[in-house]
């Protein structure tokens with residue numbers, strides 16, 4: 119049985135590693151060597167990573183790849199992607215190249231509004247609360263001037279605050295629903311600071327409001343927090359071309375391909391089992407760019423999936439049509455992203471990724487991310503509706519299996535040659551390696 123530990127966070131990194139190695143590993147020395155092998159040799163960089171979170175013991179690598187040839191709104195870019203899944207960067211690059219000769223990607227920002235709520239309990243006359251709110255509304259703005267003045271200088275700030283009556287859903291439950299423009303920052307700290315001040319103002323003003331009874335003055339704030347659901351912070355990405363221009367290897371009949379492709383999207387629109395996997399393919403592209411640019415992929419995931427279910431049924435984020443001989447494929451996704459603040463100026467590889475994207479504004483980053491999602495979705499659907507997904511996947515996966523078996527250069531050449539003409543599966547590759555090595 120393992121032992122509990124007191125004051126772990128106070129131990130030095132070395133002490134933490136020693137404790138873990140002793141507690142959980144049959145050969146502690148090997149575990150220690152492995153953990154230390156992943157430390158950065160540059161002490162300054164390592165210290166930076168150590169301090170991102172609590173109890174850091176080492177770094178956890180995933181590859182940073184790039185997908186070049188993305189023609190977006192008439193301009194070429196190379197998109198950085200941090201991801202472990204073998205076929206994602208290859209698929210993005212393939213889509214980018216395909217669309218670069220067919221007009222490229224068009225990306226448009228539809229809106230950029232963030233939001234947050236003060237959730238509170240008020241037991242009293244609802245019309246009096248509405249009157250109170252109308253009377254003190256301007257105080258929420260003046261009481262947050264300290265927090266908002268820098269954001270206002272950058273052209274952002276609080277857009278509006280509304281009182282929402284939610285008592286039909288939960289007894290005595292109301293909200294202050296506030297909307298924000300946070301410009302190039304994701305804005306989480308800004309929004310949460312404003313909301314916490316709103317909560318203080320709300321309670322303080324209620325205490326001195328003459329029309330409230332003693333009971334009504336006693337407003338209970340349950341919590342104040344931004345929402346990661348941002349249905350008014352939307353970017354649209356699109357590709358489009360005449361059907362006959364779709365012709366390529368594996369697309370010998372572009373008309374049939376376009377029709378099948380549209381069918382595949384329609385299935386994802388009406389069938390949640392398929393929609394989840396379809397959207398997962400989109401998130402392969404989105405998450406990889408979000409992560410490489412130091413943004414919060416959990417927030418993005420949560421918000422996008424909620425958006426996919428906004429009709430009450432989980433559905434496809436992307437759509438496709440064929441009209442007057444033109445094939446059009448597009449998606450709209452909510453994305454609350456930042457290109458200043460947070461990790462963006464701290465993590466050296468995030469800075470590098472942003473520089474590779476020519477230091478985009480938050481709106482430009484939204485466009486890159488949405489395009490990466492659409493490109494990924496196009497590549498997946500193209501494979502699924504033509505050759506099937508395993509063909510490309512297993513070719514990429516072959517490499518992982520070869521690494522797993524520590525194949526040497528000669529073995530790699532022989533194995534790759536063999537599997538050019540044979541179906542790749544994990545067991546088939548393992549059997550073949552074993553036969554070779556006999």
Ligand code: MEV
Nearest residue numbers: 395396398399498499507
């Ligand atoms: C695999 O990571 C993603 C796909 O399953 C997406 C899709 O099915 O559309 C290929």
